[in-house]
Amino acid sequence: MLEDENVSRMLDILGNKNRRRIIMLLRERPCFVTEISDLLMISPKAVIDxxxxxxxxxxxxxxxxxxRRKYYYLSNDFQIVISPEAISNAESEEMPASAHNEGDARGVAVAGGARAAGDASSKPSAKADIGRTLGCLSDIRYLMESRTELLSDLKALESEVNDKILELKTSCKEIxxxxxxxxxxxxxxxxxxxxEDLSQLLKTPVTEVAEGLRGLEAKGIVERKGSLYRICE
Known part of the structure; x- marks a missing residue:
């Protein structure tokens, strides 16, 4: 079990929607920065942060x-379980004794009526809950099948990317x-x-990145637009 301070830090991390999405993606397989950025449609700088x-x-x-591409993966998978009993006990400890007594008295007074009402409505409610549950499971099954297909397509696409990178490394050495x-x-x-973002992404000094960009500009491979660089079309 985590200490309170660690729990607080973990909840702070998981409180961010994009971080949760990144963790869910990395549960499937390791990914590199640009892959995460493209799949989740988050800016590369935000992904890096x-x-x-x-x-x-x-x-x-x-x-x-x-x-030499940098892949990220989950070093420690985890689950966070919130116990209803723990919440109930914590609330009970904070509740004044008088409130407990009043609650007990109210419970005795209305027990019969509540039980009768519950018996009358339990069957339709149970059927609705089952229908809702089956509907959710059907949606989940469809989404999981779609995810499997997408991951298969992505794996094939990644293989093509790797082939092209190898071709670039072997046939374009002169450039x-x-x-x-x-x-x-x-x-x-x-x-x-x-x-600056390239320097952070590649873990390379800005001066070395700037020198490399100037060389690529001179060769007509990269062009600059304001503070941004891109491949020439």
Whole structure:
């Protein structure tokens, strides 16, 4: 069981909808930043901020593939269970004794009437609850089947991306001459971004990123628009 301080921190992390979405995605499989950004439609900078926070809290860990892409995955899966008994006991402890006595008296007075009313309405209510439950389960089954299909398509697409990256590395050595330039064009293939964000994403000094971008600009591979860089069309 977590201590109160740890529970508070965990609830603060999970209180953010996008962080919950990232955790749900990483439960399926490891992902890299641009993949998370594209799948969840969150800006890369926001994704990086969320990932770094959860990495500091040791919820996530990282690993690198053969193309030196940084993958995030859940280092520790977890469940948060809120016990109704615990809430009830906590409320009871805070309730004055007089309130307990009044509640007991009211309970005795209305017990017969409440039981009769409950008996009269239990059957229709139970049927409605069962129907609602089956409807929810049907929706969940459909969504899970759709998710499986999407993940299968995504896996095939990722394989194609890896093949193209390998082709880029082997057949374009004369144009993309350094690992920094390769990492830059791969990052910019997904979206426009600034030199500062690229530095943070690639864990590379800004000066080295700026030098690589200037070289790619000179070769006509990358162009600058304001503070953002993108692949030339």
């Amino acid at each position: 969320h990932l770094q926070l959860m990495e500091r809290e040791q919820i996530l860990s990282v690993r690198y593939d053969l193309n 993309i001459g350094s690992e920094t330039e390769l990492n830059l064009v791969l990052a910019l293939a997904g979206y426009e971004t600034s030199a």
